[in-house]
Amino acid sequence: MIVGGGLPGEVADAVRDVPSGRSTPQRAAVLRVLAACPDFVSAQELHARLAADGVSIGLTTVYRSVQALERAGLLDVVRDDAEGRLYRRRPAAGHRHYLICRDCGRSQSVDADVVEEWAERVGECTGFSAVEHILELTGVCARCRVGS
Amino acid sequence: MIVGGGLPGEVADAVRDVPSGRSTPQRAAVLRVLAACPDFVSAQELHARLAADGVSIGLTTVYRSVQALERAGLLDVVRDDAEGRLYRRRPAAGHRHYLICRDCGRSQSVDADVVEEWAERVGECTGFSAVEHILELTGVCARCRVGS
DNA sequence: CGCTAGATGACAATGATTTCCACGTCCAGG
DNA sequence: CCTGGACGTGGAAATCATTGTCATCTAGCG
Numbered sequence: 001m002i003v004g005g006g007l008p009g010e011v012a013d014a015v016r017d018v019p020s021g022r023s024t025p026q027r028a029a030v031l032r033v034l035a036a037c038p039d040f041v042s043a044q045e046l047h048a049r050l051a052a053d054g055v056s057i058g059l060t061t062v063y064r065s066v067q068a069l070e071r072a073g074l075l076d077v078v079r080d081d082a083e084g085r086l087y088r089r090r091p092a093a094g095h096r097h098y099l100i101c102r103d104c105g106r107s108q109s110v111d112a113d114v115v116e117e118w119a120e121r122v123g124e125c126t127g128f129s130a131v132e133h134i135l136e137l138t139g140v141c142a143r144c145r146v147g148s
Numbered sequence: 149m150i151v152g153g154g155l156p157g158e159v160a161d162a163v164r165d166v167p168s169g170r171s172t173p174q175r176a177a178v179l180r181v182l183a184a185c186p187d188f189v190s191a192q193e194l195h196a197r198l199a200a201d202g203v204s205i206g207l208t209t210v211y212r213s214v215q216a217l218e219r220a221g222l223l224d225v226v227r228d229d230a231e232g233r234l235y236r237r238r239p240a241a242g243h244r245h246y247l248i249c250r251d252c253g254r255s256q257s258v259d260a261d262v263v264e265e266w267a268e269r270v271g272e273c274t275g276f277s278a279v280e281h282i283l284e285l286t287g288v289c290a291r292c293r294v295g296s
Numbered sequence: 297c298g299c300t301a302g303a304t305g306a307c308a309a310t311g312a313t314t315t316c317c318a319c320g321t322c323c324a325g326g
Numbered sequence: 327c328c329t330g331g332a333c334g335t336g337g338a339a340a341t342c343a344t345t346g347t348c349a350t351c352t353a354g355c356g
Contacts, residue, residue, distance in 0.1 A: 299356090306349100
């Protein structure tokens with residue numbers, strides 16, 4: 001992975017969006033690696049990739065950075081039984097859902113408007129307020145089905 | 149909670165449904181307490197309730213029992229950031245979704261036919277097979293909103 | 297340049313879950 | 327009734343992601 005050179009403008013923008021955040025080399029590095037990862041990664045894996053890129057950063061800081069990014073809404077999060085939380089840069093503003101391959105881990109975002117609307121309606125009908133939802137889809141992608 | 153007396157027939161039936169399972173007092177007790185819990189409970193809480201009921205059972209066995217029940221499809225499972233996995237007896241055959249109060253933990257099952265259909269269609273359109281989904285809805289129930 | 301709130305990171309702590317392993321219990325066959 | 331093996335049990339130890347602690351560092355401001 002190429003790590004030299006200046007930050008892509010997009011990453012710089014994202015750094016700026018983190019609330020109450022000071023710009024530090026570590027945070028920039030976290031975002032940079034995250035931006036280079038097409039699929040979900042765990043905090044631990046992120047830490048390993050940063051180390052592999054020659055970035056000196058503590059695991060604690062990785063966790064804190066990811067938390068800050070999550071709060072800022074810049075990351076999507078899924079939970080994996082084996083690896084704990086997995087993070088991925090949110091490609092666009094708003095709320096997304098993913099279909100993740102149980103074999104290879106590749107993810108693909110899906111259009112979930114139907115679900116969004118439904119969830120909202122459920123909130124209205126049940127007397128619950130501030131309804132939030134987590135939706136995780138898993139399956140076996142075409143490539144893995146052929147391969148195995 | 150009353151624990152004496154024979155098993156309700158329903159629980160006995162459920163015990164029988166667990167595959168590769170021998171019927172033991174511990175497993176029966178787990179199912180009995182589970183059947184008496186209207187809301188989701190953690191394995192730890194289950195263990196505490198069993199102890200409170202005077203049932204001598206190890207935490208390990210509680211974990212093994214809920215695992216077996218989960219595999220047998222007799223339990224619904226949700227994940228909670230604070231408490232880990234939460235279990236609840238599945239009221240009927242098939243797949244259900246729940247709306248859980250973030251304050252008091254009370255749960256309410258919701259009709260999710262729309263989501264089921266949608267998930268199925270997503271599987272067909274994306275080339276993924278064996279698509280499964282996890283949907284967790286959280287909110288604040290009417291009672292908690294008033295109370296706080 | 298010097299100050300200070302915020303950031304960092306090595307390390308310890310936490311807490312749910314799993315693994316280990318010695319022991320108990322049930323059942324079939326002798 | 328005895329015996330052997332398979333399965334179940336449970337306490338303790340191990341695992342492992344995640345969070346807390348705290349001394350040290352540094353970005354950003356005046």
